[in-house]
Amino acid sequence: MKKMKFLHSLKFRLFLILVVVGILPNIILRAGILKTYESRAVSNRSIDILSQAKMIGNQIITYNYIQDTSSEVINTQLELLSNIYDGRVLIINSGFQVVKDTYGLDTGKTIISEEVVKSFRGEEISKYDAEYRYIEMTIPLKDSNTKEVQGIMLVSVSTDSILSNYDYLKNNALVIEIANAIVILAAALFCANHLLKPFGRMTHSLEEIQTGYGEEQLMISDYAETEAISDAFNQMLGRMRVIDESRQEFVSNVSHELKTPLTSMKVLADSLLDQEDVPAELYKEFMGDIAEEIERENKIINDLLSLVKMDKSAGNLNISVVNVNELLETIMKRLRPIAEKQNIELVLESFRPVSAEIDEVKISLALTNLVENAIKYNKPEGWVHVSLNADHKYFFIRVEDSGIGIPEEALEHIYERFYRVDKSHSREIGGTGLGLAITRNAVLMHRGAIKAHSKEGEGTIFTVRIPLTYIA
Ligand SMILES: Nc1ncnc2c1ncn2[C@@H]1O[C@H](COP(=O)(O)OP(=O)(O)OP(=O)(O)O)[C@@H](O)[C@H]1O
Ligand SMILES: [Mg+2]
Structure with missing residues (x-):
């Protein structure tokens, strides 16, 4: 071998x-x-x-x-x-x-x-x-x-x-030739060894980088070729480190988010257990709070599961021809009670009938979150306008609100998992920061695009573009 x-x-x-x-x-x-x-x-x-x-x-x-x-x-x-x-x-x-x-x-x-x-x-x-x-x-x-x-x-x-x-000449020439061959063999061995030394060092370096996970870089600049390999490798290493960091961040975010409702529940339960002769009303109130926290924990786990599912089964979409107008109407109907609670006007405008090849469950999840956000991060007496349009290739959905808006520097982060602009406000509202990550994933799986425009204090517009026919 x-x-x-x-x-x-x-x-x-x-x-x-x-x-x-x-x-x-x-x-x-x-x-x-x-x-x-x-x-x-x-x-x-x-x-x-x-x-x-x-x-x-x-x-x-x-x-x-x-x-x-x-x-x-x-x-x-x-x-x-x-x-x-x-x-x-x-x-x-x-x-x-x-x-x-x-x-x-x-x-x-x-x-x-x-x-x-x-x-x-x-x-x-x-x-x-x-x-x-x-x-x-x-x-x-x-x-x-x-x-x-x-x-x-x-x-x-x-x-x-x-x-x-x-014959004498021939023998002499042979001796010279053999001596020559020995010299050439030795020189060739030396050259081959010497010329390829940088590759040996490269392997050695790579093995060292592999065992440690520090800030080392590969740098073998003996030849243009080894330098190019080193550069390409360092770029890949950089990308891997970024991925590793974001993975660690994600894990710590998840554990933190999952722990928060548990801590609240523990505090609530402990305070009930510590007191004697607790009035029934207080029990009821605390138990109601505990139920809310359980509900929250449940939502986080569900959101995480849908995210993981989308990550894993990219391309594993359940495609069917869906009437998008009807889909949007259903979503609006489901969210109307929440909007009415805050006196927010919810309007759907369909410019034309649209049928598209999409995964109904995933697109529904994505659009629900957009409309839900528009309601959640709105002002009292505000409005949410949803519109649906299409050309020969795509359909477009626009969700516009009169809400609090998103600061410019936050716009590039809103699709990150667990990212929330105002943590305390979002907590109050009950957001975990997973919604837009799910939305974006679902849109990208359909080879679509999502964009956000916002002005702080005035409102936000999200536009989604998805192909009418699914491209595998
Ligand atoms: N329409 C909007 N107006 C203002 N801010 C928004 C809007 N949509 C999203 N945001 C900001 O972006 C953040 C991320 O949104 P996202 O939907 O991912 O999370 P969430 O709504 O907080 O939680 P979840 O959707 O998981 O329940 C929100 O916390 C909010 O700060
Ligand atoms: Mg949301």
């Missing part, structure tokens, strides 16, 4: 590339140089021998050596030639008969080979046999006047000396 991982690592790939780039050219170069060396050496040797042989060939003609091989001068020269080049020289006459063999083996024998025949026609042939390591040259001996071929000089020399040089 670990081995497989190593083969897939960037370090290994980099190492491989460096090795290939470093060693391959060497191998090619060595092979190329050796090959050229061999052919150059052979061709140089051939040229040397040819010029020597031709010189002797001229003398052979001059001394009429083919007819009479007793010339000491020529014999010595032929011996010299074959000794220097470690070879053998044969002189053949026009009858294909060997008149001189420096080895003394074939004198008097007849040789008819393809080369010899060709040479009698005037051709000069030079042949290298790499396998048996010799050069063979067939040189016609021509009369300088008549240009007539009088005989053949057949020279064959061993190339052992060339090849031993070649």
Whole structure:
């Protein structure tokens, strides 16, 4: 497993590339140089021998050596030639008969080979046999006047000396190459390790950040790439910290809100228990207060549950075609008694019939809270105007009131859970600050939008826009 991982690592790939780039050219170069060396050496040797042989060939003609091989001068020269080049020289006459063999083996024998025949026609042939390591040259001996071929000089020399040089060179090159390869391997290993060090440090840093939850940031600025990764990671870390903070805040808010009614109940119950001979009226009054607190606790829990449900089942809407005019009328009817208690005028204005694909329960919850807020945060003898309109894509609901308004700096917070502008006033009215969070969630789940405009002391307008057809 670990081995497989190593083969897939960037370090290994980099190492491989460096090795290939470093060693391959060497191998090619060595092979190329050796090959050229061999052919150059052979061709140089051939040229040397040819010029020597031709010189002797001229003398052979001059001394009429083919007819009479007793010339000491020529014999010595032929011996010299074959000794220097470690070879053998044969002189053949026009009858294909060997008149001189420096080895003394074939004198008097007849040789008819393809080369010899060709040479009698005037051709000069030079042949290298790499396998048996010799050069063979067939040189016609021509009369300088008549240009007539009088005989053949057949020279064959061993190339052992060339090849031993070649082998020596080859072995040397191999040693150099191996030494080179070792150096390159070491250098590649070092480079791969060194170049990828920042990534190792990055992993280490990330592990440290993971264990602690402090203010650490990732900063590996060795390369532009690692810097970009660090930046992106820090941004993500920042977002996660914000989420974590808001989660902690939410939990502490929830516990606080849930504890408040319980504390009230405890105080009420204790004061009844501490007194003796409590009059029945006081019992009744206190029990009524306790019932109210229970009601409040119940509302908070219900609101929290609807919020959690919306968070969890985003997209899990129960969509059906709903008559929005009727829905609004029902909501207004339900809230009218509360409005009448405070002498607040409640008006619904529908500009056209609207049917939309929505989750009826959730949208009803959202709109109820908007109208309820408009009543709750109003002035005595005030008014609430609700209007419904639509175009070909959306329907619009506007809830306007003549109430206390929302201060400008509070407007951006009203959708936060448990946020209330005036805590004491809201408590009195019985708000927990969850209503608008629920409203906004419900609207967003329908891919709609919600906006608030307000002037302190004058009133507030909430506008909601929701698509007529549901977009999954
Ligand atoms: N129409 C409005 N006029 C003035 N202030 C408003 C209005 N609507 C909301 N607010 C302010 O925004 C705060 C948040 O409203 P939200 O509906 O979320 O909570 P709530 O009404 O206090 O409690 P809940 O709706 O959970 O019973 C309110 O406490 C109030 O201060
Ligand atoms: Mg509310």
